[in-house]
Amino acid sequence: MARATYVCSACATAVPADRPRWRCDCGSHLNLTPGKGLVRGEIDSRDASLWRYRAALGLEGPPRVSLGEGWTPLVARDWDGASIRFKLESQMPTGSFKDRGTAVMLNHLLELDVGPIHEDSSGNAGASIATYAAAAGLPCRIFVPAGAPRGKIVQIAATGAAVEAIAGTRQDVTEAALAAAETSFYASHNWQPFFIEGTKTLAYELWEQLEFTVPDNILVPTGYGSNILGLDRGCSELLRRGEITRMPRLFAVQAANCAAFGAAWSADADGYVPFTATPTIADGIATVKPVRVHEVLAALRRSRGGVVAVPEEEIGPALKRLGRLGLYVEPTAATAGAALSRLLADGTIGPSETTVVVLTGHGLKAAEKIGELLGN
Ligand SMILES: [Zn+2]
Numbered sequence: 001m002a003r004a005t006y007v008c009s010a011c012a013t014a015v016p017a018d019r020p021r022w023r024c025d026c027g028s029h030l031n032l033t034p035g036k037g038l039v040r041g042e043i044d045s046r047d048a049s050l051w052r053y054r055a056a057l058g059l060e061g062p063p064r065v066s067l068g069e070g071w072t073p074l075v076a077r078d079w080d081g082a083s084i085r086f087k088l089e090s091q092m093p094t095g096s097f098k099d100r101g102t103a104v105m106l107n108h109l110l111e112l113d114v115g116p117i118h119e120d121s122s123g124n125a126g127a128s129i130a131t132y133a134a135a136a137g138l139p140c141r142i143f144v145p146a147g148a149p150r151g152k153i154v155q156i157a158a159t160g161a162a163v164e165a166i167a168g169t170r171q172d173v174t175e176a177a178l179a180a181a182e183t184s185f186y187a188s189h190n191w192q193p194f195f196i197e198g199t200k201t202l203a204y205e206l207w208e209q210l211e212f213t214v215p216d217n218i219l220v221p222t223g224y225g226s227n228i229l230g231l232d233r234g235c236s237e238l239l240r241r242g243e244i245t246r247m248p249r250l251f252a253v254q255a256a257n258c259a260a261f262g263a264a265w266s267a268d269a270d271g272y273v274p275f276t277a278t279p280t281i282a283d284g285i286a287t288v289k290p291v292r293v294h295e296v297l298a299a300l301r302r303s304r305g306g307v308v309a310v311p312e313e314e315i316g317p318a319l320k321r322l323g324r325l326g327l328y329v330e331p332t333a334a335t336a337g338a339a340l341s342r343l344l345a346d347g348t349i350g351p352s353e354t355t356v357v358v359l360t361g362h363g364l365k366a367a368e369k370i371g372e373l374l375g376n
Helices: 050-057 098-111 122-136 149-157 172-184 194-199 199-210 226-241 260-264 293-303 312-323 331-345 363-374
Strands: 005-008 013-017 030-032 074-079 082-088 117-120 139-145 162-166 219-222 250-255 304-312 354-359
Touching: 013 050, 030 194, 030 226, 050 117, 050 199, 074 199, 074 331, 082 194, 082 199, 098 122, 098 199, 098 226, 117 122, 117 172, 122 139, 122 149, 122 162, 139 149, 139 172, 149 162, 149 363, 162 172, 172 354, 194 199, 194 226, 219 226, 219 331, 226 250, 250 260, 250 293, 250 331, 260 293, 260 304, 304 312, 312 363, 331 354, 331 363
Parallel strands: 082 354, 117 139, 139 162, 219 250, 219 354, 250 304
Antiparallel strands: 005 013, 005 030, 074 082
16 A cells, blocks of 8 residues: 655645654644545455454555454443444453554554654553553553553553653653653654554444444544544545445543533634643543644534533443443543433434444453442
């Protein structure tokens, strides 16, 4: 396949993706130019992983590392009188949706002979990157907040990656990782656009699992927005190829205590708006400064969806309710259940519409927090 091309979000410079890089020389983030997409006849249906959509991915050759990521279950459950499809991204190799992005990003970097890598993460992305680095035999360091859930830190350490616990805010952790970019490649899932090339396979998968249609609505717990951007990219490719005729409405779900996109959405802004963040149990989406604010807001507007900011006290009950439907998820993922109740209650989503709720992370990640929420 032809070499993918980056275009800078600020200076519009276009460069081929022919060496490991995570941002433009001007300092801004890079995006990939639109992909060629795929038609249903190009799906490799023998492959029960995201690599069944390999024809749509901007890689040079077959994957060098895979743990069978993707092709996760889509299960129907009743919720407030509506039949909802829950997409179990929690059933990925490392227990979170991040494996889609990681697998594609890391295979791109392996094609370019990347050396040692590092990453910063509140937990799930760190576990994902460390796991795939181990599978690929790459030395890896992960910078984590000192207060990150123990289960996630243990998961990272088990891969043999070096865990660097940083005191302070999530932004302090990112600053430490930026400083380390002098000595190893910053394989940042929040900066490197091949991560979104991976998350776009979520769009392909939903399309195929819904018999080659897209749903009316998709709700996604959102921190940096890589699933929103992946869904937008994947659905846009299908639209351009004539495989679908409309885009789904995308709803970014945030914790009200830390809602960067919520603040911008309320202000009707198309970029970052300062806001006050307070702690939330939804640690996986407690993002103070997302990288692609403009792109995420534009994708939400294009889709005619929006942002739902969930009050802290609604997260525990949603988690409990999901658990009683057989859906054991971490608090971050439970925000989507709380948002679903809100959107059904105010009529934004109708009960007869096709609605997908993306459950991004497994409950086994956060047993201690869940125990506190449930009073156990
Ligand atoms: Zn630039």
